[in-house]
Structure formats: C-alpha cells, structure tokens
Amino acid sequence: MSWTLETPDGRSLHVNAWNWRPTLELLESSGVVDAETAELLGYNISVDLSGEDAQRIATFLEGHLAAIPADGRVLLDGSVTTEPDTFAFHRDDLARNYSATAEWLARFRDFCRSATEGFTAC
Template identity: 75%
Template sequence: MSWTLETPNGEPLKVNAWNWRPTLELLESSGILDTDTAALLGYNIAMELTGEQAQRIATFLDAYLATTPAGGRVLLDGSITTDPDTFEFHRDDIGRNYSATVAWLTRFRDFCRTATDGFTAC
C-alpha cells in the first residue's frame, strides 16, 4: 500500500506504508497532528492538510531530525534504532516491520516546507 502526497500545484511525493505509518505515529505522539487527522491520513482517501499544518510538520521535523542519528530509523513505537533494516518480515512482532528512515523524514520535511498552500494525501 502506498500514498501520494501532492501540493495544489502538482508536486508529488510518494510514500509506502512501511514509512508512512510510523511517520503518522510520530506526528500524532508529538501533538503536531490530532488523533483523528492522523487516523484519516492512514487510509487511502483524499485528506487535505493546510499550508499551516505543513509548515508545523516541517518545523517539527527540523528539530526532530537534528537529534536523530543520520542512519537512524523511527520504529512504529517511537523508538529509534540505528540497526540496518534487513527487510525481513516479522510475523511475531509486526511493529518491527515499520520504520520511518531519516532519509524519508528529510524528504517529507522538505516537501512540507515547500507546501505553503498545503497538500492532499491519498
């Protein structure tokens, strides 16, 4: 499953579920997104975020990434690991399958920074 984030002027950013789910958990647990918004962004329906929300996400990720190791990954439970992803499917602990990489969070931050008119996720 994947999502496409797109600005009103057509700038797209694609993300898979493995990166998107922990990103939403991070934004919800930090208070950047409320519970309902985070939940709706987890479905493949058209959900719009405002330019103000996009800028709040970018600002938060600036600070968050400054304290996250370069090769780090944020797991679904919010913990950070620097262990490389083996891409092994963990049936016994499904949460270990999800991780938002620093590279993805950086791309998402940059996308949000340019999304001054907001973006749609679907």
C-alpha cells in the first residue's frame, strides 16, 4: 500500500506504508496533527492539509530530525534506532516492520516546507 502526496501545482511525493505509518504516529504523538486527521491520513482516501498544516509539519520535522542520526529510523513506537533494516517480515511482532527513515522524513519535511498552498494525501 502506498500514498501520494500532491500539491495544488502538481508536485508529488510517494510514500509506502512502512514509512508512512510511523510518520503519522510521530505527528500525532507530538500534537502536530490531531488523532482524527492522523487516522484519516492512514486510509487511502483523499485528505487535504492546508498550507499552515504543511508548514507546522515541516517545522516540527526540522527540529525532530536534528536528534536523529542520518542512518537512523523512527520506529512505530517513536523510538529511534540506527540498526539497519533487514527488510525481513516479522510475523510475531508486526510493529517491527514499520520505520520512518531519516532520509524519508527529510524528504517529507522539504516537501511540506515547499507546500505553501497545502497538499492532498491519497
């Protein structure tokens, strides 16, 4: 499963579920987006975020990324690891399958920073 984030002027960013789910958890747990918005963003439906929302996300990620090593990953529970992802499927602990890489979070930050008119996630 994947999502496409698209600005009104046609720029887009694609993300898979493995990176998107922990990103949403991070944004919700930090209060950057409310629980309802985070839940809606987790479905493959069209959800609009305003330019203010995008800037708030970018600002949060800018500060949060300062504490994550370049090779780091944010796990579903919000913790950070530098342990490489083996891409093995963990049936016994599904949460271990999800992590938002520092690289992805930086790309998402940059996308949000430039999305002054907001974006749609679908």
